[in-house]
Amino acid sequence: MSVQGPAAGAKPPRVLVVDDEPQIVRALKVVLREAGFEAVPAETASEALDLAAVRPPEAAIVDLVLPDLDGIEVTRRLREWSEMPILVLSAVGEEEQKVRALEAGADDYITKPFGTRELVARLQAALRRAGRVEGEPSIDVDGLEIDLAARVVRRDGEPIHLTPIEFDLLRALARNRGRLMTHRKLLAEVWGPEYVDDIQPLRTHIARLRAKIEPDGVETPRYIVTDPGVGYRFTD
Amino acid sequence: MSVQGPAAGAKPPRVLVVDDEPQIVRALKVVLREAGFEAVPAETASEALDLAAVRPPEAAIVDLVLPDLDGIEVTRRLREWSEMPILVLSAVGEEEQKVRALEAGADDYITKPFGTRELVARLQAALRRAGRVEGEPSIDVDGLEIDLAARVVRRDGEPIHLTPIEFDLLRALARNRGRLMTHRKLLAEVWGPEYVDDIQPLRTHIARLRAKIEPDGVETPRYIVTDPGVGYRFTD
DNA sequence: TTGCGAGGTCACGGGATCGTCACGCCTTCC
């Protein structure tokens, strides 16, 4: 008897495998196929991020050590726009690394050597947990289209150029559509926790952002509305 | 800088800790408290299941070896009715056990000895994952809908704009639905402990709040009723 | 009837907050 994967018949869920050691990739490919998954291999961080952006997989298994960026940075970049389960793989079991990976948004941290059945079990546990939410790699509201993975914003099909801060601001707001984002929360997310009291820059960038995305002037904001004394809210 | 737990100020999330070794329980208690959690100890499986049934915790940490049932069975029983994150603890790192625990519905499997920071990080990762699934705390009474997380109030689906004080006031009342809130208690909660005697502002804001949310004029309050000489009460 | 206290309502003004703009510094890219 073998560990049963997802329902037979349906097309197999794709799992991004990021590792620069060919033998590991090959082994994982076999293991995942037997468990009913399709492995999408990538050797470098940038290749992995590109692949994920083009066609988001169901989950990702990321080695900690990669030629360009490390697995923690890959996790962080993926988490910027995706809720997919991420398992970090590593030969070193150092606690500091584990904590950093998990805080970056990883779902699990597995140290090599690992049993293949354990890996599959952990992957399935993570998928089961994540299965109830569908991440949205792109958000589309009333003519405004936000591609979180590609960092591109379009209005009525026309691309709009946003600066890094403007995009991060819009992303933070759009991911919490309908919910109110307090000044402090926005500042912590975009500028960092030590800037939670610098409200003036926030105001300035909100103004600039509105000037770029709001269609009917800024008098009647269609997307970003102000909650005086509290924060901002992205229209639901 | 220390690992930050849940939002300060809120009452700490309760974590069920099931282990028959007193020193482990004691250690976990300290670690969890420092991370902003409250440990609920249990020595046996049956005690744990009883405790969880009476007042469901936010998460559970279960030792694999227990006097009556094993941790896997506890996991299975909990999963029959709860989606709470479950972390299984064990001294043995045998793969078969891990797979069985994860298949039974555990979210993670940690082998002793483990670093306390890793444990906390894994607990927080599991909670973060579970947090998105659970329904947002929202109160719905007779056509009036209060979404605490989104900070939105709707009546018959129509959103109502509330100022910060008005919302805080309504939240304080709605959280204690049916219970009487004295003037002093409301003032302390919304304005701060040093304003417990300034009743007039309270009256003014109650009036403004009623004007916004009460449907049939303010003659017959449907939501906020006055307890003369004492305080206010949110209709149950 | 009159006096009194508690609660509700309203208009007003002070003050905090918000949006905007011009300016200067910094980095980046030719």
Add this chain to the structure above:
DNA sequence: GGAAGGCGTGACGATCCCGTGACCTCGCAA
């Protein structure tokens, strides 16, 4: 080394929120 874009700062009206004080109603007791 120059140009352009991104960013924070400070100042300025405009806006909004909130406390205040006056006045009203209501219930009750003298």
